[in-house]
Amino acid sequence: MSRQRTDWVAVRGVVGKDLRAVRRSKSVVIPMLAVPVLLMIVLPAVIGLSARATEGVGVDRLLTSIPGDLAEPILSLPEREQLIVLVNGYLLAPLFLIVPLMVSAVLAADAFAGEKERKTLESLLHSPIRARDLFVAKFLTAFLPAVAVSWLGFVAFAIVTNTIAWPVMHRMFVPTKLWMVMILWVAPAVATLGLSVMVRVSARTSTSQEANQLGGAVILPLIFLAVGQSTGLLLVDTPVAIAIGAVIWAVALVLLRGGVKRFTRDALVAQV
Amino acid sequence: MTTGLTRQFPGGVGLDSLSIDVAPGEVLALLGPNGAGKTTTVRLLNGVLAPDAGSATVLGLDPVTAGDELRARTGVLTEHAGLDDRLTARENLRYAAMVRNLRGPAIESRIEELLHRFGMTERADRLVRGASTGQRKRLGLARALLHDPDVLFLDEPTSGLDPTATRDVVELIGSLASEHGRTIVLATHFLGEAGRLADRMAVLDRGSLIAFGRPDDLAAELWDGMECDLDLGGSPSAAAIDAANAVSGVRDTTPHARGITIRVSTPDVVAGVVRSLVAHQVDVHAAVPRPPTLEDVYFEIEARRALETPTTTPPPTGPPAPPPMRKRVRT
Numbered sequence: 001m002s003r004q005r006t007d008w009v010a011v012r013g014v015v016g017k018d019l020r021a022v023r024r025s026k027s028v029v030i031p032m033l034a035v036p037v038l039l040m041i042v043l044p045a046v047i048g049l050s051a052r053a054t055e056g057v058g059v060d061r062l063l064t065s066i067p068g069d070l071a072e073p074i075l076s077l078p079e080r081e082q083l084i085v086l087v088n089g090y091l092l093a094p095l096f097l098i099v100p101l102m103v104s105a106v107l108a109a110d111a112f113a114g115e116k117e118r119k120t121l122e123s124l125l126h127s128p129i130r131a132r133d134l135f136v137a138k139f140l141t142a143f144l145p146a147v148a149v150s151w152l153g154f155v156a157f158a159i160v161t162n163t164i165a166w167p168v169m170h171r172m173f174v175p176t177k178l179w180m181v182m183i184l185w186v187a188p189a190v191a192t193l194g195l196s197v198m199v200r201v202s203a204r205t206s207t208s209q210e211a212n213q214l215g216g217a218v219i220l221p222l223i224f225l226a227v228g229q230s231t232g233l234l235l236v237d238t239p240v241a242i243a244i245g246a247v248i249w250a251v252a253l254v255l256l257r258g259g260v261k262r263f264t265r266d267a268l269v270a271q272v
Numbered sequence: 273m274t275t276g277l278t279r280q281f282p283g284g285v286g287l288d289s290l291s292i293d294v295a296p297g298e299v300l301a302l303l304g305p306n307g308a309g310k311t312t313t314v315r316l317l318n319g320v321l322a323p324d325a326g327s328a329t330v331l332g333l334d335p336v337t338a339g340d341e342l343r344a345r346t347g348v349l350t351e352h353a354g355l356d357d358r359l360t361a362r363e364n365l366r367y368a369a370m371v372r373n374l375r376g377p378a379i380e381s382r383i384e385e386l387l388h389r390f391g392m393t394e395r396a397d398r399l400v401r402g403a404s405t406g407q408r409k410r411l412g413l414a415r416a417l418l419h420d421p422d423v424l425f426l427d428e429p430t431s432g433l434d435p436t437a438t439r440d441v442v443e444l445i446g447s448l449a450s451e452h453g454r455t456i457v458l459a460t461h462f463l464g465e466a467g468r469l470a471d472r473m474a475v476l477d478r479g480s481l482i483a484f485g486r487p488d489d490l491a492a493e494l495w496d497g498m499e500c501d502l503d504l505g506g507s508p509s510a511a512a513i514d515a516a517n518a519v520s521g522v523r524d525t526t527p528h529a530r531g532i533t534i535r536v537s538t539p540d541v542v543a544g545v546v547r548s549l550v551a552h553q554v555d556v557h558a559a560v561p562r563p564p565t566l567e568d569v570y571f572e573i574e575a576r577r578a579l580e581t582p583t584t585t586p587p588p589t590g591p592p593a594p595p596p597m598r599k600r601v602r603t
Binding site: 010120269 | 367372415
């Protein structure tokens with residue numbers, strides 16, 4: 001049987017509907033925006049302002065407790081720059097992998113479980129949208145905001161960090177080539193990994209709350225594994241960072257493909 | 273058309289060997305109590321569920337192998353209407369159109385036309401959240417008709433509606449049935465609407481088909497002859513009842529406050545009864561045939577089914593009793 005092409009009009013219809021509905025819910029939108037603003041803009045701004053306000057915050061003791069590969073380049077900097085570079089240049093890196101997932105996990109958990117709760121799933125399943133396209137649409141509903149938060153958040157982070165740190169640093173110190181690899185290549189891979197699992201869980205649970213609980217338990221170890229290595233990712237060579245991203249992509253796409261293959265109307269409607 | 277269509281669920285049989293056929297342009301009522309298998313039948317016919325055994329053909333397509341193609345030509349109103357409360361009425365229709373790969377000026381004017389037809393123009397740009405159940409059902413019907421489907425599946429279209437909204441929705445469905453030879457499968461446990469709309473009925477009970485056909489044909493199988501109400505202007509005298517019973521072809525008489533209900537073998541017997549009553553100085557104000565309604569047929573089938581269902585107590589010995597006749601219930 002020939003492989004049918006994705007119906008992008010139908011996919012856009014589902015994604016557009018879901019995102020429009022989300023935009024109308026303040027209780028969803030406010031936490032979605034507040035967390036990234038706090039962690040990606042306010043926190044680096046506070047660090048930068050602290051560094052500007054003091055002659056130099058001693059980070060020597062902190063640097064002795066982190067890997068030498070990370071400590072050495074920072075110790076070679078002037079004392080006033082050390083705090084900014086350590087925190088904003090390296091330690092905040094995991095946030096750019098975790099925050100998009102935190103933001104979009106709600107949407108992924110809602111993908112099918114929310115349709116069941118709102119009693120809208122059955123009418124959707126009676127429409128001609130292909131099961132594969134429906135799964136892809138639900139994944140994109142969570143993935144697109146995750147990537148948007150990651151990329152826009154990073155742009156805002158870079159502007160705020162460089163602007164506030166300018167009097168201390170007198171140069172732009174983010175983004176570096178490795179930061180770009182992490183944001184453009186690794187972050188979407190981690191989002192795909194986590195959200196594809198979450199959407200699959202959502203298809204098997206009755207409520208968004210269940211999906212959140214169960215999905216969180218499944219993806220958290222994977223995410224911690226990925227983000228635990230993210231600061232180290234900023235210390236490796238660019239090709240190595242790209243290779244690490246490729247491995248995460250491979251795992252994520254296998255999971256996504258598996259989700260698409262196992263996703264059937266029959267399994268879903270039997271729970272309605 | 274279905275042949276031996278069967279679907280099991282972990283909790284038991286959803287549908288057991290259903291074999292029915294529906295002609296194009298026909299309205300089929302799927303009747304039965306909750307859990308009878310009506311919704312399962314709709315899901316199987318529209319390719320949303322896959323059967324464990326048996327097969328179905330809808331619009332010449334196999335719902336299992338050509339489900340997407342089939343669903344492009346069918347429209348469904350589910351029991352809960354399935355509208356997104358967070359969108360406006362118009363947005364719900366636009367969303368449904370996009371999911372069907374329909375867009376452009378033609379579909380926009382179709383949406384306007386349907387909103388107008390279903391009395392939703394004033395509510396078109398308000399969130400569905402505040403809409404009444406009747407408005408939701410009307411909007412659900414509009415959505416089901418967006419692509420002018422050849423087959424319409426309506427699952428409990430009047431559940432939760434007040435009498436006025438029920439009448440409105442039934443009238444709408446009636447008008448849909450007469451359009452373009454559209455086939456309608458109406459799954460319901462409300463017999464009034466089925467009686468008004470259905471050409472044929474399929475009675476399901478715990479997943480099994482227990483009766484299928486035109487209400488008149490099923491009635492003929494269930495009851496011998498026909499009933500007729502004779503309005504005598506008051507309670508009948510014993511002489512009047514005797515006069516009616518004396519006519520050949522009268523099977524049964526039931527007196528009531530305004531006269532007698534007679535059961536006769538053929539319609540022409542009624543004329544003989546009227547003549548006999550008049551001959552006995554009894555005024556006959558009216559003679560009104562009472563063909564059994566779909567409701568009568570359904571309850572009779574259900575009652576007989578209940579008596580046929582084996583119980584845990586041992587059956588009585590002796591010859592089997594004839595099937596009991598249940599008094600009709602009229603509304």
